Amino acid sequence: QVQLVESGGGLVKPGGSLRLSCQASGFTFPPFYMSWVRQAPGKGPEWISYIGADYGTNYADSVKGRFTISRDNARNSLYLQMNSLRVEDTGLYYCVRENYGHGDFWGQGTLVTVSS
Amino acid sequence: VLTQSPGTLSLSPGERATFSCRASQTVSTTHFAWYQQKPGQAPRLLMHGASTRATGVPDRFSASGSGTDFTLTISGLQPEDFAIYYCQQYADSVWTFGQGTVVDMK
Numbered sequence: 022q023v024q025l026v027e028s029g030g031g032l033v034k035p036g037g038s039l040r041l042s043c044q045a046s047g048f049t050f051p052p053f054y055m056s057w058v059r060q061a062p063g064k065g066p067e068w069i070s071y072i073g074a075d076y077g078t079n080y081a082d083s084v085k086g087r088f089t090i091s092r093d094n095a096r097n098s099l100y101l102q103m104n105s106l107r108v109e110d111t112g113l114y115y116c117v118r119e120n121y122g123h124g125d126f127w128g129q130g131t132l133v134t135v136s137s
Numbered sequence: 138v139l140t141q142s143p144g145t146l147s148l149s150p151g152e153r154a155t156f157s158c159r160a161s162q163t164v165s166t167t168h169f170a171w172y173q174q175k176p177g178q179a180p181r182l183l184m185h186g187a188s189t190r191a192t193g194v195p196d197r198f199s200a201s202g203s204g205t206d207f208t209l210t211i212s213g214l215q216p217e218d219f220a221i222y223y224c225q226q227y228a229d230s231v232w233t234f235g236q237g238t239v240v241d242m243k
Contacts, residue, residue, distance in 0.1 A: 058232070115179055122167070122168035122170075123170035123182060123227065124182060125185070125191065128179065129179055
């Protein structure tokens with residue numbers, strides 16, 4: 022069955038960096054697009070980035086220039102490098118398999134807390 | 138922008154739940170979806186292509202809509218259906234979510 026397991030979250034000070042990882046299994050990783058979606062405490066989901074199997078990417082305006090999404094198709098892995106973190110980046114970060122513009126499988130999330 | 142209404146729906150088990158999602162611009166039905174989220178869990182895909190149930194979703198869930206107005210209906214609420222429901226669209230290479238409708242027990 023499809024499994025997406027995120028890791029790499031934690032507590033970081035404003036201005037700091039973190040790298041999130043997502044290990045995918047149970048499906049053929051390429052050709053699926055993969056996304057990161059985050060959810061601040063008590064708020065709805067917010068899409069932040071996707072990457073295609075051809076490594077094409079897009080970002081939400083809120084993270085453009087600070088976050089970088091990447092993938093390793095040989096390792097069935099997805100990554101999110103987060104730099105210049107802000108308090109408002111706090112939340113649960115989900116790895117999501119994309120299928121025609123919607124997320125058909127979601128991981129359980131990894132928590133990122135940005136606080137001084 | 139996707140605007141969901143109502144914000145909260147208080148109903149009893151067995152009742153019918155209907156709630157809506159309105160888009161600020163015309164949405165492709167191919168790229169419109171609904172999700173269910175329970176406390177402590179990730180969102181779960183319910184409907185895609187505006188009206189197609191995802192794998193394993195019971196047939197008491199149905200959805201319709203086109204253009205800017207979309208509706209999700211649960212006919213006969215079960216205890217496990219009390220949750221938050223989000224709509225989502227994909228357009229211009231960006232995903233957008235609505236703010237959610239909470240379905241809670243009266």
